[in-house]
Amino acid sequence: MTEQLFPVRNATIERHTTETKIKLTLDLDGHGEVVAESGVLFLDHMLHALGRHSQFDIAVTCAGDALMDPHHTVEDIGIVVGQALRQALGDRAGVRRYGHAYAPLDEALARVVVDCSGRPFLHYEATMPESQVATGFAASLVSEFWRAVAMNGALTIHIDLLRAENAHHAAEAIFKAAALALRDATRRSSHDSRHIPSTKGVLG
Secondary structure, eight states: OHHHHSOOOEEEEEEEOSSEEEEEEEETTSOSOEEEEOSOHHHHHHHHHHHHHHTOEEEEEEEESTTTOTHHHHHHHHHHHHHHHHHHHTTOTTBOOEEEEEEEETTEEEEEEEEOOSSOEEEEEOOOSSSEEETTEETHHHHHHHHHHHHHHTOEEEEEEEEOSOHHHHHHHHHHHHHHHHHHHHSBOSSOTTOOSSTTSSOO
């Protein structure tokens, strides 16, 4: 009976291209346990923040061309995170649907609003104070990651960096705010696991 009321909400995604080979598992009802071996240290740091603050369990490994340029790794992991969210959410019955959060990191402050709408859209307004977030990690990769998540997760996401003086702090505030917003949006809303949170009776 419990399994019918509360179905398992997890996913395993594998993506193999000529540029990256990725395996990712995601559990929406986890405890924030993360294993991240992407080959991009700053991305691993952000994935740990994402999992810890959303309370999603995430395990990801990636082999690819990150030593040449981390762009493919960051974008492709964003793709599989989005695909895993979409698969784990299923028809999105019984979820709260909406989530929003502010997260500060010292002088940086970010706001993220999420709608598990079934319609992919990203609004990203973040003027990064520096062109590099970390060694070899361009500030533009933050938007690339979240665009891939939104498009492949069929999520509406609005990201606004309200202020920042340090690019590392800015990126981390964005990831933490996104984690908190995703946590709220994907939580179960009631004991009725078949309730679709839409006047249309369907999300998408």
